[in-house]
Amino acid sequence: MATGEAESLRFQHRLFFRELGALFPDTLPPEAISRVLDLSCGPGSWLIEVAQAYPHICCVGVDLKPELIRIAREDAHLSHATSVVFEGLQHYEQLPYGANSFDFVHIQRPSAAITPQKWPRVLREITRVLRPDGWIHFLDFELGPTSSVALNTFMRYLHEAHVKTQRVFSSESTALTSALLFPRFLKEAGYAEVAYTLHAVDVGNQSGSAGKDYILAVLAEDKRIGTYLVESGVVSQEEIERVVMTIRQDVVRLKYCATGMLVSVVGRKVEER
């Protein structure tokens, strides 16, 4: 199960960084960074690349899923990335690191990793381990619109389920992530130089198979997502099976068109007075 998840996270990582073209935000020179924390690192794709490209950086990756941490360690070993450490955690509300331990905290898909209820405490904890003048970086992806009615329906079910299980901040927006609220959250938490960048991503078949592969990789985990949707009562088992089957057919069509937005948000921690 987790292997399918690792695979879909790897696809996601490739898709994101093909678009961004750099591992760190433009405004931050990697030379000035010496300790990095990757929260919810998954199979460690981003962190391993950082370790390979910048051997001077000491890299720490944490995730709640032991299976993903196991895969990350294996991958790091195979990639001869020696400056990277992966640790499995029980939760993100208490990080096993001292105050001011990191220069840079990276969180890919924060909406998936941190639910609204946990958000204030997790952010407080991240802020504690981040040194003054250190940077926080959120990278989130909002899929849509797409030409597949089935895929749009699937996303709507997912949103309904997220609203029911309180996994989204806002019920007005049909967004599956909270990407566009992060600037506000960071400012409210006292961060300075809060900024965002937007990158439109073509995930349709016009621009190659990356987008399609990504969707198929996400759907490869459909049993888990399907169970979640059925258990939260937004859709029946038969309906979700029908929708997933239609998506599989839709995304391989030549005329399949899909877009998404990659949102990157940064903020600098200011010294407490």
Added chain:
Amino acid sequence: MSHPPYVPQTLPVTSSIQAGRGNAINLNALLHQYLLQVQGGLLYPEHIPVNTMESVLDVGCGAGAWIFDLAKRNPKLRVYGIDASEEALQHAKRRRNTSSLRQIELRHMEFLQSLPVPDSCIDFIHMQHFARHLSPQAWPTMIDECVRVLRPNGWLNVVELELCEISSPAILTIHRAVLQARAKLGRTLDRTGHTLGVIQKLYALLQNVGLYEVNYDLFTIDLGVLGGSTAHLFLTEIVRHAFIVKPLIVQQGVLASAEFDQLVKEADVELQSPTLCGWALLVSAYGRYGGGSD
């Protein structure tokens, strides 16, 4: 039908909307400049060889912001602009007559009627913010008309944009109310009323009518604080447009009148938020008509 939502006589007297108020034509010129900037200064996709062409038609040209730019850059090109709005066309005619751009010809067209242009005489048809006005039923007719006036191997370029996300709940609700009202009347491609449903369908639409070399370019429109004053204007324009279709929204039972007014007030406040974040996507889809020659 032209793209400008014209300024109604009774606007809500709220600060930013009042501040953004002005001549609708000037506003559209500003928005044109903004979208041009979003597309990296290109008036049309790079693949389209306008420098080898004789005639270009802009369907839904409005006051002509696009055709004047095109004519200035291509002095030998014959440029036709057609629109359903007499007011917008009058403005364009005045502008043409005071300029030296005699290559521009402006014609009136009834919405969804045949294009006032002879068969097979146009090399390139441009349609910006026009597709959104077409109901699913109107599409085939429109495309047939385009194919009729295009020369063999001529180009069709359809440009549309869609507001995707905005961190202001009031603006989002207002925008969705417009879409829902239109969806109830069967006037959008997306029957759920969540989106206009146009940008993601352009690619398939052009392929379905047998165009070849179909492709699209995708652009980000930053609607947050970092998008600057034009982003602000863009959002104000969405609220302004909603205000025009308010009777429809109320009539279709999407929002009550008082509810709508309250949302406009809230939108005005939310527009000023220093952490406003959001985006729209612009898709420029294009393809060529074979004309039976291949």
